Amino acid sequence: MKLNKISAMFSDTKSKATNISIFGAALTALLTLPAYAAEPTEQADTDDIEVIAVKGIFGSLKAANLMKRTDDRIVDAIVAEDIGKLPDNNIAEALQRITGVSIGTDFGVGESVTIRGVSENLVLLNGRSTAGAGRGGIGLDDFPSSFLKTVEVIKSPTPDMIEGALGGTVNMKTIRPLELSEPLVAITLDGEYADKTENTAPNFSMGIGNNWDLGDAGSFGASANLAYLDRELRRDEFFSKVDLQDNIDIDGDGIVDDSGGPNGKYLRRTQNTVEQKTEERERTAYGISLQWEPVSAEANIYLDLNATKLDGGQSAYSILDVGGSSVARSDSYYDSNGELHNYDLDGVLVIPKTWSDFTTSDTTSHAIGGEWFLTDSIEISAEYSLSKSEEKQTANEFNLRPIERTDPTTDLVTHTSTSSSYSGGGIPGYMYADSGMLTNPDNLVFREFFHKTLETDNEEQALRFDFKMSDIGVDWVSAVKAGVRFTDRDYTANRYDLKPINGNTTLKDSYKKAVDDNGNFAPIWIDNALLSDSMNIVNLNNSFDQTGVNGQNDLLTYNVYDADQLQNTEATYELVKQMLAGTSYAMNGSLADNMVEDNGAYKEINEKTSAIYAQFHLDFDDLTAVFGGRYIQTELESSVVASVDADGNKVLDTGKNDYSDFLPSLNVTYTLTDETLMRFAAAKVMRRADFDELSPALSIDNSLVTGTQGSYQLEPYRVTQYDFSVEHYFGDGGLVSAALFYKDVNSFTQTDSSCLADASTVSGQNTTEWGNICLLDTAGQSQGDVNFATEDQGLAYVDQQKAAGQTGIVIDTDVNGGSGEVKGIELAYQQQFTFLPGFWSGFGVNANYTYADSAQPDGNPLLNISENTANGQIYWENEDLQFRLAYNWRDRYLYSQAEKRVQTVGALGYNVFNQNDPTADNFDATVGNNYREARGQFDFSASWDINEHFAVVGNVVNLTGEPIEYTTELGSAWKYSESDRRYTLGLRARF
DSSP states (O other): OOOOOHHHHTOSOOOOOOOHHHHHHHHHHHTTSOOOOOOOOOOTTGGGSOOOOOOHHHHHHHHHHHHHHHOSSOEEEEEOSBTTBOSSSSHHHHHTTSTTEEEEEETTEEEEEEETTBOOOEEEETTEEOOOSSSSOSOTTTSOGGGEEEEEEESSOOTTSOSOOSSOEEEEEEOOGGGOSSOEEEEEEEEEEETTTTEEEEEEEEEEEEEEEOGGGOEEEEEEEEEEEEEEEEEEEEEEEEEEEEOOOSSSSSSOOOOOOGGGEEEEEEEEEEEEEEEEEEEEEEEEEEEEEOTTOOEEEEEEEEEEEEEEEEEEEEEEEEOOEEEEEEEEEEOTTSBEEEEEEEEEEEEEEEEEEEEEEEEEEEEEEEEEESSSSEEEEEEEEEEEEEEEEEEEEEEEEEBOOOSSOOSOOBOOEEEEEEOSSSBOEEEESSTTTTTOGGGEEEEEEEEEEEEEEEEEEEEEEEEEESOOSOTTEEEEEEEEEEEEEEEEEEEEEEOOBTTTBOOTTHHHHOBOTTSOBOOOBTTSTTTGGGEEEEOOTTTTTTTOBSSOBGGGSEEEEOHHHHTOHHHHHHHHHHHTTTSTTOOOSOTGGGEEEOGGGOEEEEEEEEEEEEEEEEEETTEEEEEEEEEEEEEEEEEEEEEEOTTSOEEEEEEEEEEEEEEEEEEEEEESSSSEEEEEEEEEEEEOOOTGGGOOOEEEOTTSSEEEEOOTTOOOEEEEEEEEEEEEEETTTEEEEEEEEEEEEOOOEEEEEEEEOOTTHHHHOOOTTGGGOOBOSSTTOOBSOOOOOOTTTHHHHHHHHHHTTOBOEEEEEEEEOOOEEEEEEEEEEEEEOTTSOGGGGGEEEEEEEEEEEEEOTTSSOOTTOOSEEEEEEEEEEOSSEEEEEEEEEEOOEEEESSOGGGTTOOTTOOOOOOOSOTTSTTOOTTTTOEEEOOEEEEEEEEEEEOSSSEEEEEEEESTTOOOEEEEETTSOEEEEEEEOOEEEEEEEEEO
């Protein structure tokens, strides 16, 4: 292996070329070359640099600057502050400190990244692809940060890189055992306290490694990592359905008041909902790396084994009220958005629901490979990798219905009440005229029990060969690379549902469909002796403590089936079996006996790719360049179940699609001075659609109201991108940089909605949320138009249409659309004030800002892109102490489109869901737009080195407890979400 090349990078002994025109001719020649291909990334030989000792925050930032400075591409990086110690405990949360990077969170924990406003990115491990539940690779919250030495964000690709990233590539790099200069043992034990669940979670990691001189047998190294996490988090959400209604008389003077809203309408909240979810996640991960090289150091063989096992899930309570007509009060008013505040809903009913998702997954990423130096200037390498993800999700629901108790039950009378909402700070106050609406056993009966399992398998085998020649006899060509890569991907997904009634019917609406031997209703009130011990009145003392509550909110106190007990599916099944005994819904056999495979949801995808690339490294002293091209062929087979034969075997219907892409790229670096670099990059990139989008199998919700469907004919996303940057390095680790970027997206996918006719809706569709059910013009005939009932028609009308077979299922399908663009600027500044005296020399700052402007074919901005994003870190450290305060902020951005709860709210105020046909009446591309409002978050970390072996570490995530707010196209808030602050304190040992 070639080590200690740091000094060579800055030497002035490069060969010089005077004829720059040769460089231009070489670029022109690229256009006439056939495409060749392969992979791992050449980084101006930084992969060959021996490990530099990094210590502390400044050491980490300084090392990241060095990687950025010496790379041929436009790259940013995070470097571990010590062996196995990234600046944040979560990879995504560490990456959000990088210019142009924002993150997506789940339960307040970073899980994915958006790079320059684009979420279709690629996660690699040591330069090779990984398998997760979807296309992009392993989740950043699933891989332990303690395993990593660096994480790169590569914004301008080179031909040797794996295709599939539109915004950028995240490459997670682990330490190689032969890089260790001495034996290593590093152990960290943390306790993480989450303030909503009031739970303290253990977080343990250990890394060990060493290498040995075997004399004539060469050198051998081995390292191993182990990590364990068992956390419990909670998320509180309050949301409503928002629609538009005609102006009403709010002051009672007999005159309709003008709301000031669009098209003479006002915005109104209905279907107010509280969801409180607890997530339990247990993660066990290991990594093993073995490495050998001969005495000559002319070869290197390695074996990497990595695995992550996840156990856990979510248990939740969802309290929804439905229906009701608007009644103004003396304190009612319209705000500047035309939204009505402080009003009553007369005739609402409530639906308490308990649900749980229990997920297990096993993810592995293994590789064996080697590098051989045939001569001083010729290197070949090969690698075989196998990545696999197996996931099983178990989902349960136990729902109640408000029915007034009568004895005997000769009729089912829905219990309703009047609700009153009060606007102000925090989530709205909300009270029922019947104070026992959600707690009184006389009002609540067992409604239904659902159980399903979803299984996905995703496996990729990849084989690559690479060739590099560093001396071809032309002094301005420093290296030539070429290679090939082949992959074979298999993806399958299936679903099983509990259908115990004649093997084809769920327990939907058991309260009115399960009758006794005399044909009478047999509802089970929640104080029934069989059920009463399983019911709990829930009133969490820290609900919405970040957002706040405007006075009293009755939705926060409710009587529900215990969520922990629901996770024991077998026990809950047996309980329901006893409850329904003696009725027409009586069940026989075990839970497993009554699980039925949903063949309509079965997906099977095989995808094969072949890639070849050629890459040229040019060196004209102050100007260097990497250019070349990558050619990829993709062959896709997507299968669904056409029928089942007499032996129960699936007969598949397979659709095929194939396409090819040529992806040229250019990276140029010009050295203005020893401290200042200018870079230009241009490339074509592509990203294949996700697997769910490539299968025509239907995925329909339990209520038979909404669903999704894909298409194997989807073409990939294709983007042409340009970058220009200036980087100035000064002092000891200082940096000022600016970058311009532009992405021309020429093959968007967009959502096309239709109304699917399905015979099962007549008996199985849940019309509680009747406003979301599409209406068919003709029974049994699907249609492209998506129409809903009006407020005046209401639930009774939808039930009539359902009985006549004229209600359908709203199906969202991704289709290829038009073009769009993303353009913006990135600014960054970093410096430690070592020039200041004494105590003040320990201070440092790292700050960046990104502006991104985007547009998609329908005129909306792209999803998940904030125009303005800013990050800042201020820190202080000396030899023993470190303190860091970090801040991340991004402004309002489009989070989702066609959002069901706001799907008729648009800028034009039609109150009609019509975003599919621009030529049709009432077309409004903005209906259903859902925005996440601007938000900033502080994080704090500190450490104290007790001695050279032990350190105390601590951090706080979301220090000030900032909630999240979502708004409609018209700016009205419809959803509030908040998660735990997380406090971590632990001990780190290193030997």
